[in-house]
Amino acid sequence: MTTTHSLINQLIQLQELVVANMQKKVSMPNARLEELGKSIELLSADLPQQVRSHFNRLVQKHPEAIVPVANELCTGCGMGLTKSMVQSVHKAEDLNRCPNCARFLYYPEQLISRERVSRSYGAVRKKGVSRFTSPELMMVSLKGTTPEEVLGEICSRMAEENFVDDGAHLLDLALQREAIISTAVDNSLAFPHVRGVEGGGLSMAVGIHKKGVKFGGPGRTLTRIFFFVVIPTATSAFYLKLISGLSRTFREKGASEALLAAATEEELWKALIKATKKTFK
Incomplete structure (x- = not known):
């Protein structure tokens, strides 16, 4: 080298x-x-x-x-x-x-590519947190018992829904990022992410692990709520604002419990929109 x-x-x-x-x-x-x-x-x-x-x-x-x-x-x-x-x-x-x-x-050996055109859901203009995610990216019952398994489930969903073109490579990059320092924080939250994604805008998947998994965060707290974000380079500054807003919102016990109580992906979507209504205009 x-x-x-x-x-x-x-x-x-x-x-x-x-x-x-x-x-x-x-x-x-x-x-x-x-x-x-x-x-x-x-x-x-x-x-x-x-x-x-x-x-x-x-x-x-x-x-x-x-x-x-x-x-x-x-x-x-x-x-x-x-x-x-x-x-x-x-x-x-x-x-x-x-x-x-x-x-x-x-010059990277390989970039993660994603759609360059924003996905459109109906004729209603998206607002709030729905600008960055969608009902298709809600996961209400993650099953993995290790960080690699949990992130693998999320990356596979993002590929299945055509938000990225290579779920396996996305997983590799996410694990490389976790190896530097864990993205788990207090209140059973984690913000795993991959930056430098080519094309499109910032996109976020939300995953719930009912039992919790050891994700390398502070103390012995199990992580139960995952906000996984793919971040084009041009939106990196906004990513920090997104994390700040989500962290403030879901430090509140009632807000996080509403996500954890969701039995379906539709319920998870509604709980996310309701909890972040005042955070993201």
Whole structure:
């Protein structure tokens, strides 16, 4: 592996830690994040000074400092790239930056693709949380006993409903993300996700595990409610607002119990819409 490849992988991992830190802050306001902060400092310290400085400037503006190239576009800002730039990113002999937004660029082996056109459900304009999810993505009885099994069920549903084109690859990316730091938080909630998805908008599946499963979260709390989100690069900033709103809403015992009490996917959908009515306009 070349030095540039190693540097790119280091930047991607650092970015995941930075975003994880942001997520924990919005979903667990009182959490102690010293260990996560130390991991960020240690990984940052190994970067060349010029790269580290530019990375830090970028993350002050938006969550994504290094983004994939897809269809000859910077997925961060959408600018078209020259063929020579794309070839340079693909070769990874040097560290490239988008000439428009200045984000670092990398060429992924495979991107998760999803529909580029928003799905439409009837003639009524979608509002609230229904802009990001649908009744087809409600799962009221997850059966898995491990994180991999639970996430596998959710990823399969997203593929079956044509929200992504490759459920198995989506699962691999979700597990890679969980390996960095668990997305489980207090109140039996977890926010597993995959970022950098190509095409379409942000989409969320909601899964309920009645018994609960150990998901690597704080203490010995079992996770029972899963909000799984696929996030195109352009919507990464909004993802944090979504997590913050969901976390505030479902910290309330009554709101989370309403989801857990749902016996059908239709009931789960109605409970989700009702609980988030004031959170998402």
